[in-house]
Amino acid sequence: MEKTTIKVGALPIPDPVALYIANAKGFFKEEGLTVEPVTITGGAAALPQIESGALDISQTNYVSTFLAVSKGKKIKLVADSYQAGPNTFNIMVPKDSPIKTVADLKGKTIMVNNLNNIATLAVETQLKVAGLTKADVKFAEKPFPEMGAAVNSGQADAGWITEPFITATQSGLGFRKLVDTMTGQTENLPIAGWMATEEWAQKYPKTLAAFQRAIAKAQQLASTDRKEIEKMLPTYTKIDAKTASVITLGSYPSELNENRLQKVADLMLEYGYITSPIDVKSVIAAPSAG
Structure with missing residues (x-):
């Protein structure tokens, strides 16, 4: 060796x-x-x-x-x-958010852990399905552990979140899933x-x-x-x-x-x-x- x-x-x-x-x-x-x-x-x-x-x-x-x-x-x-499997990388929003569909993200800010990487690419594939492009949204960077609190305090409208933070934001902050970003073009x-x-x-x-x-x-x-x-x-x-x-x-x-x-x-x-x-x-x- x-x-x-x-x-x-x-x-x-x-x-x-x-x-x-x-x-x-x-x-x-x-x-x-x-x-x-x-x-x-x-x-x-x-x-x-x-x-x-x-x-x-x-x-x-x-x-x-x-x-x-x-x-x-x-x-x-x-x-x-x-x-990726189903529901391992989801766009999450606060429970009382007016955002109900991906199309509602137009003009909104989405938090990701890294810009110009897997996070933004996964989000962009879902925006495309909703007839939007990355030009229709703003991306902001935040590490996963801090993302839930940042979105909750209004620093962004939604977050691209993975486990264990999906579970944590759901149980701790009442966040709900907007979309599973690993579907369609990104399945598996x-x-x-x-x-x-x-x-x-x-x-x-x-x-x-x-x-x-x-x-x-x-x-x-x-x-x-x-x-x-x-x-x-x-x-x-x-x-x-x-x-x-x-x-x-x-x-x-x-x-x-x-x-x-x-x-x-x-x-x-x-x-x-x-x-x-x-x-x-x-x-x-x-x-x-x-």
Whole structure:
């Protein structure tokens, strides 16, 4: 093995749960690998950290990844992590809001966790269905944990919210769902995966293969036994056991599927996030034989 200890960036949300499952179950150890999880603030923020070598591998969202690739960044996707399911990314409004349909968002402010990323892209697909474009709304940036209170105090009219914050704003603030943004063009949209630099992937193929095998095994477990996810979430997120048992989760695919991922890049092209097509196959680091 070229490298026996690696630092892996992960957000304190359900998406990267397989990393923690693999550690707890000894899947990395079986591969001769010691994995040190490092909490990051976002996939885009992790890019300089994998480039500098501060992180070996990091969680990323696919929109951030393809934006970076379109700007010439040499990064490879090494494993899948999280795919949207029904009601995992919703536009939420306060209970007494006059906004009843997506069309009512015309001229309104929508809070997102990141501008020009998966959040705005998902919202734009729903605006399109309602006959609107991003020019008809204002986007404002706010981290998920602060979003509910910010929308509630009138800083915005609606928020694009994911779990566990959908459940929290519903139960704590009485928010209601305006629309599930993972429907239509975005149904089952791949959300997050694991990335490394092209240079790192070429330099440490055996280390990478060991990571891929262990994480695939953990993804398999996460996708078949929800209890494993519920047990793990309170250990690295602020989600308590009670919330972990009721939140809506997406799915945890065990392989990077280029056709599914191509859908993300194609949507980005359609909505003007990138100016020329990306062949997703070229961004995937294929698992090594054996």
